Amino acid sequence: MKIKFQSACILIAGSFLFLNACKTKVNQDYSELETQSQDNASVQRETDQVLQDVATLIEGSKVSRTNGLLKPCDASVDSTYSSSNKYILKYDKGSACGYITGIRSGSIVVTLIAGTKWSDANAKLKIDFNNFKIKNVSNKSITFNGTKYIENVTGGFVKNLAQDDSITHKIYTESLSPLTITFDDGSKANWNLARKKVIKKLVTGLSINISGFASPLNYDNVSEWGTTRKGTQFYSIIDKPIVFKDCNANNNFLAILGQKRHVGLVRETTIQYGVNAQGEPINDPCSTSLYGYNVS
Numbered sequence: 066m067k068i069k070f071q072s073a074c075i076l077i078a079g080s081f082l083f084l085n086a087c088k089t090k091v092n093q094d095y096s097e098l099e100t101q102s103q104d105n106a107s108v109q110r111e112t113d114q115v116l117q118d119v120a121t122l123i124e125g126s127k128v129s130r131t132n133g134l135l136k137p138c139d140a141s142v143d144s145t146y147s148s149s150n151k152y153i154l155k156y157d158k159g160s161a162c163g164y165i166t167g168i169r170s171g172s173i174v175v176t177l178i179a180g181t182k183w184s185d186a187n188a189k190l191k192i193d194f195n196n197f198k199i200k201n202v203s204n205k206s207i208t209f210n211g212t213k214y215i216e217n218v219t220g221g222f223v224k225n226l227a228q229d230d231s232i233t234h235k236i237y238t239e240s241l242s243p244l245t246i247t248f249d250d251g252s253k254a255n256w257n258l259a260r261k262k263v264i265k266k267l268v269t270g271l272s273i274n275i276s277g278f279a280s281p282l283n284y285d286n287v288s289e290w291g292t293t294r295k296g297t298q299f300y301s302i303i304d305k306p307i308v309f310k311d312c313n314a315n316n317n318f319l320a321i322l323g324q325k326r327h328v329g330l331v332r333e334t335t336i337q338y339g340v341n342a343q344g345e346p347i348n349d350p351c352s353t354s355l356y357g358y359n360v361s
Contacts, residue, residue: 098327098334108207119190119192139156140169142154142155153172169199174191174192177189179216183217189215211244228268230265231264234262236262237260240281244256256289260277267310275288276306289301299330305323307338308323320339325338337359338358
């Protein structure tokens, strides 16, 4: 999928859409801010890639099939506990393949803990990361341990949406149980998540609205918070929901609106989405001059 924006990935069960890598204009450069920005993008990209793996397994999608189950091309599936709605994905192939660009190892355990099937309203999946490691082409790695949850608030699948209908998903960690992230230099970070995603079917394709729903330390609308690899407390706040639109109805999603703040580091930063190369808001949401986001 072609993407024009870096920091948030989208998982949609039944229609797997990803938002990665893009251009950005940064007005000032501080080392920890830069590192945290890169870490934020990596954490979201890799954990949301796992969400696609999970949705592939639970619902079925475009990758290889084994023993009646669909699985990522770089993993095997242990379905020993399938009768109790539990599956284990073992990343044991040792090479990149398909849409996977890095070498992944370790495992995740996927358990349906609410609802009888994923398409039920308020169905919930528990995803346990067990030394889940991704190494990129530059031999840089990131390792995850801990648990996150996906809740299908409204129920249903995106592929079945009628025009003007929507589906809401929540992706989060428990407040006292953040993900533990280990970087290749041995440093560690703790990461909490609280993101809500509303996916709506339009005449021209889909729109996706991302917001935060946590309120730690008297902040509202927080989507991520925790400690950086240097031990600094951080909070990411979505002041204005980040909106993506499939302008050409070809899964080429553009960030057209939204504002996010990062607080707690050397200074507060604001990210404005849906701007041109000069950092100015664009009135036409599908303009060819849409650049990505501006950091100030």
